[in-house]
Amino acid sequence: MALQGMGQADPYGPVATPAEPEWLAGKPADARTGESRFHSYESKLIGLAAVIIFLAVWQGVGVIRAVWPEGISLGPLFFVAPTQLFLPTPVEIGQAFGTYARDPKFVKDVLTSGQELSYGYLLAAALAIPLGLLMGWYARFRYALDPFVTFLYATPRIVLLPLLIIWFGIGVESKVAVVFLGAFFAMIINTTAGVRNLDVNLIKVARSFGASDLQLFRTVALPGSVPFILTGLRLGIGHALTGVVVGEAVAAQFGVGQMMFVAGATFQSSKVFAGLVLIAGAGMLMTFTLQWLERRFDAWRPRPN
């Protein structure tokens, strides 16, 4: 008579028990967390090994250059290691980074770029999230802003740099503006999409329980949009970093980007790479912060292993 499989009460009897299979009893969440912890450990290990191998091969090019400066025959191939100007090795980049880090300009550059990046990015988030939520929630507001958002999103905002420099000068302000414009649209478009993709059934539930507009917004619209908002924030990082580097390349006195373009123009490839490390480091730091936020807000999401 056991229709539900093993371990179930007779469904035709008067005793009522949950109809769910036994394997779900207890704490399935814990078991899954344990498994995913192993997986993430494994993935990090493989990633780390791949990076080490990559750096070792790269450094190997430097070894070939030092031992066989005239080139080396590798079977039918004749291999001449690229010069330091063309491709500096990781160790040379490290040395250049060390020299640059002791330069008094280093602190100034990092602070300037950091300021441009953080002000522009945070300002973009602070405006794009509320505006995006409003655009998603109020159709008429969206109709009004849509042409502007579409126009500016379709335009690479970098082309506004000449104007921004005229308006804001060659100091920090014009770069903050270009970072802001770069990050803002990815954020606002995703936030709007988040609100518009809400489950109508959830809205009906809230209404049925007599939720006010504000309650509906706080308990359904806002948490429902979080995954989209986080996607917007993540896409914004790339745009923001592009804004900093290109903005400083066009006109600036200080900054990591400015330093990189000056170094490039004076054939100091190792120094260009040192700047690249800084920019990439900033991008990774921001991405990790967002991933941490994502885990914090998305604990409810079923995770693929």
Add this chain to the structure above:
Amino acid sequence: MIIPLDQRRADVETVTVKLEARRVGIRYRRQRTGDELVAVDGVDLIVSQGEFVSIVGPSGCGKTTFLNAVDGLIPIASGSLLLDDRDITAPGPDRAMVFQQPSLLPWRTVMGNVIYGIEMQHRAGRESREIAKRLIDLVGLGGFAESWPSELSGGMQQRVNLARALATDPELLLLDEPFAALDAQTRETMQQELTRIWGETRKTAIFITHDIAEAVYLADRVIVFTARPGRVKLDIKIELPRPRDLRLKREVEFVAYERTIWETIREEVIRSETLRTRAVA
């Protein structure tokens, strides 16, 4: 078959009338075409305190629309719809709906979902977690209070849906085909669970379903709606003893009720198909 409304009212005067629908008509505009549709036209229905009423009818007969109007989610176009002698104009704490889809907030745990209704009604206090805890146990989910909805099966999610409605302690429980999306076996178990839970809470309940056996098994009274526009075609008292277990579904009296209702619905389905064919021709 048609009993004057006043006389019918007199029949139930001995018990308290909970819900009274008089000549209720509901219209809605179709979003795409813009033409107006009469979903329900002239529904007369009285539900007494503590009664479990099932409503069945052919697809698209306006059962769910009617239930949404009782919940206050959509307005009625004509007639009157009274709950405890007051007009229904908006959703209120005296009613709670169990939806066809579990519709749980995925970012809230089972506990968070069950107290959601209380929270929306600004009645959340220190004791609401206690109430929720009791209801989670009542629907058979003890030990799952801190689970996420995504970790639950469809049947378990529907139990949470039910507990969430019960948590607001409504006067009138509205159930909109809550078991329609479940597999046949889970569905039967849930029917049995619902009779048990209802036996413990004795809430006045209106249950919408397509499934005639489900309607008979659960209810004190089964209402059959006509094809659209929906109206009450049959109002039949189910005089079967409680508590009921699923074996009842094989009894002769049960099958007789089922048959009567089935015949009535069949007539309606045939009638609505003839109408549609004629409209096409």
